[in-house]
Amino acid sequence: MMKTLMVELGDRSYPIFIDGGLLDREDVWGNCIKKKGNVVIVTNTTVCTWYLSRLEESIRRLGLKVSSCILPDGEMYKNLESFNQIMTFLLEHNCGRDTTLIALGGGVIGDLTGFAAASFQRGVDFVQVPTTLLSHVDSSVGGKTGINHPLGKNMIGAFYQPKAVIIDLLCLKTLPERELAAGMAEVIKYGIIWDKSFFEYLEDHTDDIWKLDFDVISEVVYRCCSIKAAVVHEDEREGGIRAILNLGHTFGHAIETFMGYGVWLHGEAVAAGIVMASRVALSRGSVSGEEFERIVSLLRGNRLPVAKPDSMTTDDFLRLMIHDKKAVNGKIRYIIPDSLGKSSVKDDLSLKEIEDATR
Template sequence: MVATLHLDLGIRSYPIYIESGLFNDNSLLSRHIRGTRVCIVSNEIVHPLYAEKIKAALAGYQLDEIILPDGEAEKSLGNFDKIMSHLLANGHGRDTSLIALGGGVIGDITGFAAACYQRGIDFIQIPTTLLSQVDSSVGGKTAVNHPLGKNMIGAFYQPKAVLIDIDTLSSLPKREFSAGMAEVVKYGILGDGEFFNWLEQHKAQIRAGDKLVLSQMIERCCQCKADIVASDETEAGVRALLNLGHTFGHAIEAEMGYGNWLHGEAVATGMVLAAKLAVSMNLLAASDLRRIESLLEAFDLPLEAPESMGFSEFIRHMRRDKKNLAGKLRLIIPTKIGHSEIRDDITEDMLQQIL
């Protein structure tokens, strides 16, 4: 059940631990803390479930906590300021380590706070949702949202370690687990056709929560992301492929209000829209589109954009996407299951046809 991966980024390299019962190892966390002060950042849902185990592993450290409300809407500049104010008011220095205990929202905002506080302090990712375990905790993307765009204010800043205890998935609501599966399926579509086949073959075990299968699945996703990030840390090229479905998905989240559609739900719909665009361009076989839709549907993910969103609502947000260059839209398009491309030849007329 134990897996230890390594993300190779030179002096910024770090391990990714994946294990059932990882929180029971009191020595693991302290290996990656260099000072004597630790601040745990969590939310009101996760903190009561796991904070005591984490604090037991931190006996002997000077410890305090910041507990934020739950939800995507809380990944805000207001809560970023709350973290900064707490660290300053409590005299934290550059030898403090932040612990991000929670899902993607907590990981992103804690990482951004670590990047900014006194120009950079250490932080450790302890992701407790499937989506954060397979995606957002690995790779050093940190950010907060703005009403005009998701993740528009942030930094590339790597953690010292990622600790994934798959036992946390047992407390995850079904909808949150399904949302995480969108990011899992994404890896198969964008660059690992064999993994996509494996997911099709193991749907029942995944839905049933088979720990061995979940551990294998999470390890495969983390390895895929680690390989891509190691070759392109700051998204100058191939790392942009990890945004498959995200240009459409971020538009849905921004338009519908952060948290009304979960990130994974929006990404699932975004991947279907990207695949439909690819079919319309004769770049993707219709049979591959049907397989993509079938696998996403097997994990109870939405395939259709919100009825209230048409072309004008989508394009307003998509024009602000971070991948755009020189005023051109850049989208990730699947050309077959297991291969995707970055395209900058997508016109608004082409988008209007599918939206």
């Protein structure tokens, strides 16, 4: 049975649909797209081979004209060049303000397409169709869009909400194991920052998740989206509580930038970052030794790294983290667990704490 929830943002509220086979559901698509104007699907060279023709056919069955802009696959292409490629495609196809963009892919495609939608003719509609676990549970929800810069990840972008998020869980059947693991880093994050019972659910159902048990995966995605929708409703533009969604990201973004975008997957870097943040919490006594070991064990059990790259030093982290978009007045802000199921923003980490965390 299809699960539905709303991201409540007043006149910018939108639904999230979660089920298998949604790519082919005309009833869902008919409620998410204008009945006029161009429809442009933005996807990549990997995803298009699996799902593009099905989605195009669903749109055509609504009596709408559809075309597709296909980008190269990879985090290294989340840049101005790809953004400009989308802009050029829209202009060459005479798209207007009644155009709807559809982001068919993972977090890179979602972020790029959302930023393009926010920018083209000062804003057109877009719909998120995430195809990876990470984008199912995190990047497709909440309206963060953008691209990377060589000096920092996600430093150029906009808050711009989609008209809908359509999550077809069957897309996970074609997801490589490494990408599934990367998504689990964001899933585990929600248990640490918000819901201890969900963390325990993940401990109990790790094997089922890796077997892609439909009922378990559906529950995992729904609970993650519910948490994110609640946080975004309270703090859309990350002026307060929404920052806790960045657990592990300050350290993780530094890893991604240092290694080169795409060498470590986003979720892999976040997993190592979660361990670093949890190590600070352990030293401060807000997380017990047992809780720390459970965090590490759950990450490791989901085939994720729990240590930084050997080549990175504390100085490398400090140099790169100062450019993180969460830094305020020159102070680096970190999300630190207060216990399992709770976390808060800290900007008072000492050099020794950072050294110990990044050892």
